[in-house]
Amino acid sequence: MDSQWNEEDAGQCNGDDLALRVYTSRLLGADARLVMHGGGNTSVKVHGRDFFGRELDLLYVKGSGWDLATIEKPGFPALRLEETCMLAELERLSDVDMTRELRALMVDPGAPAPSVEAILHAVIPHRFVDHTHADAVVTLTNNPQGDAIIAELYPDCLILPYVMPGFVLAKQVWVALQEEGLQSYKGIILAHHGVFTFADDARTAYENMIELVTRAEAYISERYAPARDRAASAVDLLALARIRRAVSEQRGEAQLAVLDDSSDAVAFAARPDVAEIATRGPITPDHVIRTKRIPLIVEGEPDSSVSAVAQFARDYEAYFAEHATENLTMLDTAPRIAIWRDHGSIAISSTLKDCRVVSDIARHTRAAIQAGEALGGWDTLSAGEIFELEYWSLEQAKLKKGSGETPAHLGKIALVSGAASGIGYQTCRELAAAGAVVVGLDVDASVVVSLADLGGVGIECDVLDDAAVIAAVNSTVKQFGGLDILVCNAGVFLGQGSVEEMNIADWERVIAINLTATQRLMSVAIPFLRLGVSPAIVVVGSRNVSAPGPGASAYSVSKAGLTQLARVAALELAPEGVRVNVIHPDAVFDTGLWTGEVLASSAQRYGVSVENYKTRNLLGTEIRAVDVARMIAAVASDLFAATTGAQVPVDGGNDRVI
Numbered sequence: 001m002d003s004q005w006n007e008e009d010a011g012q013c014n015g016d017d018l019a020l021r022v023y024t025s026r027l028l029g030a031d032a033r034l035v036m037h038g039g040g041n042t043s044v045k046v047h048g049r050d051f052f053g054r055e056l057d058l059l060y061v062k063g064s065g066w067d068l069a070t071i072e073k074p075g076f077p078a079l080r081l082e083e084t085c086m087l088a089e090l091e092r093l094s095d096v097d098m099t100r101e102l103r104a105l106m107v108d109p110g111a112p113a114p115s116v117e118a119i120l121h122a123v124i125p126h127r128f129v130d131h132t133h134a135d136a137v138v139t140l141t142n143n144p145q146g147d148a149i150i151a152e153l154y155p156d157c158l159i160l161p162y163v164m165p166g167f168v169l170a171k172q173v174w175v176a177l178q179e180e181g182l183q184s185y186k187g188i189i190l191a192h193h194g195v196f197t198f199a200d201d202a203r204t205a206y207e208n209m210i211e212l213v214t215r216a217e218a219y220i221s222e223r224y225a226p227a228r229d230r231a232a233s234a235v236d237l238l239a240l241a242r243i244r245r246a247v248s249e250q251r252g253e254a255q256l257a258v259l260d261d262s263s264d265a266v267a268f269a270a271r272p273d274v275a276e277i278a279t280r281g282p283i284t285p286d287h288v289i290r291t292k293r294i295p296l297i298v299e300g301e302p303d304s305s306v307s308a309v310a311q312f313a314r315d316y317e318a319y320f321a322e323h324a325t326e327n328l329t330m331l332d333t334a335p336r337i338a339i340w341r342d343h344g345s346i347a348i349s350s351t352l353k354d355c356r357v358v359s360d361i362a363r364h365t366r367a368a369i370q371a372g373e374a375l376g377g378w379d380t381l382s383a384g385e386i387f388e389l390e391y392w393s394l395e396q397a398k399l400k401k402g403s404g405e406t407p408a409h410l411g412k413i414a415l416v417s418g419a420a421s422g423i424g425y426q427t428c429r430e431l432a433a434a435g436a437v438v439v440g441l442d443v444d445a446s447v448v449v450s451l452a453d454l455g456g457v458g459i460e461c462d463v464l465d466d467a468a469v470i471a472a473v474n475s476t477v478k479q480f481g482g483l484d485i486l487v488c489n490a491g492v493f494l495g496q497g498s499v500e501e502m503n504i505a506d507w508e509r510v511i512a513i514n515l516t517a518t519q520r521l522m523s524v525a526i527p528f529l530r531l532g533v534s535p536a537i538v539v540v541g542s543r544n545v546s547a548p549g550p551g552a553s554a555y556s557v558s559k560a561g562l563t564q565l566a567r568v569a570a571l572e573l574a575p576e577g578v579r580v581n582v583i584h585p586d587a588v589f590d591t592g593l594w595t596g597e598v599l600a601s602s603a604q605r606y607g608v609s610v611e612n613y614k615t616r617n618l619l620g621t622e623i624r625a626v627d628v629a630r631m632i633a634a635v636a637s638d639l640f641a642a643t644t645g646a647q648v649p650v651d652g653g654n655d656r657v658i
């Protein structure tokens, strides 16, 4: 690991200590071997002034909710240093008292809450203090010979056994400093936790961190080379969807299941001893709030995931019963990581963002476990010590932040055809806004960019191409773990003219795209929808079905056929819990179907102006694509959990239908 210090970049800080603090914090945050996803913390001590202009010493320490990789000056709340140090002298300090007192010591009460390690940063006398959870160092402490290895590698560091972070750890360091000071030390090694380095200048504190971690990395790489020669084998996508459903049911809400089948994930999952070595514990205890203490292991028959998840939940209940001391409420009993024998590692969470966090932790964890095994054994903290951190109120507070009402489609996976514009695109927006991961298909390649902008995936796909449709559905399941919502929206409006004059090519094309391709798409998706969470199919029909007009026979017939297809599907799929409903929009003019020309000729046919034609419904209201999209999202949600085979108009009321 090399120092990334750059004189030119550092020079731009113009000697401003807080700017330098931001600069080297970002250097640390940029390397996942040092810190991951909000882990680690840093500080700087400066002379400042209070509101009245009186001089005082301030501690700027990382605020909670900030990530070192992207931190800025406002991410460092300022605390009164002297009083913060005094907290370490107390005999004991409850979490509630510590949180309140630290807040009271903030110069700006509106700044973010300071790190739970603020007191520790305060008692270290040096101006710049850096703290990471470097994989390599912690890996060496997670070893039966860890103490001896660390003593040999770090004669110039203060080495401390594991204690709970927060006040207990600050107190432990404060006591050690009273006894021997830090002058002769380059850093502090905290067993099973991480590293502190410190100096009166930003560069030395940072580069000491790099040097200490590099020692551990060198020690490991001299003794162990990771084997990464295992290619991914074909994945049974139905088995993946089964795992996802079992975990979602255990969690009580839809979860994404993102498979990592990189060569190192597969190699780990293929180790004969994986079930044993993967379930000894995490690299550092603060991962537990993201990953739970151990992963789920899935192996054997495709159906075995249901019983494996049930066993995981029973084991978790036993773990809780054994270690719960006070009036604790048990967290959910569902796993966050599944090691799928021979196939890789699955990250399980409600959002893609959280899946990425879990997946990153899983990748670092398996590397650490295997290095540890090669160096004499992977030996983590006890289950009781991990439990203490999992149920520590200050850790739980991190998870609760920002959790409000659960969006209707959180954790759901949706596939929408005809997604590039109009009703299809608006439906993607609505579903994504309600928490779903959305895959949009369209023959128009612009869908790739427009869906990416929604945080989803756009696939250029002609629904007439069976192979392309199969590939798109498979890719959806492979990426996210399953399929819950199918919106059949792709359609064309061609073949104007009377029945007598109907052009055969137009007729066949309309029937092929609007009707036959929808049957094919349903047929490919149904096996996965059966394994979905509150699964639903929504078919976009048309007011034409119940109130056809002259001159559009192909379109009307295709939509009538589609409606009947949906009704039959509703009958066939109801026993398996898949709901199928039809939306009948009318006169939605902000879609691709309605060119100015089509609009004008339709208005003419009814003998009204274009403006009157647009609002010629009982409510006299213009129907927009987004109105239809909102209804589709609602019908796909649990609001309509007891509705199948229904036909819902979104047409402003039509006297010919009512």
Ligand code: ZN
Residues within 6 Å of the ligand: 040, 117, 131, 132, 133, 165, 193, 194
């Ligand atoms: Zn820490």
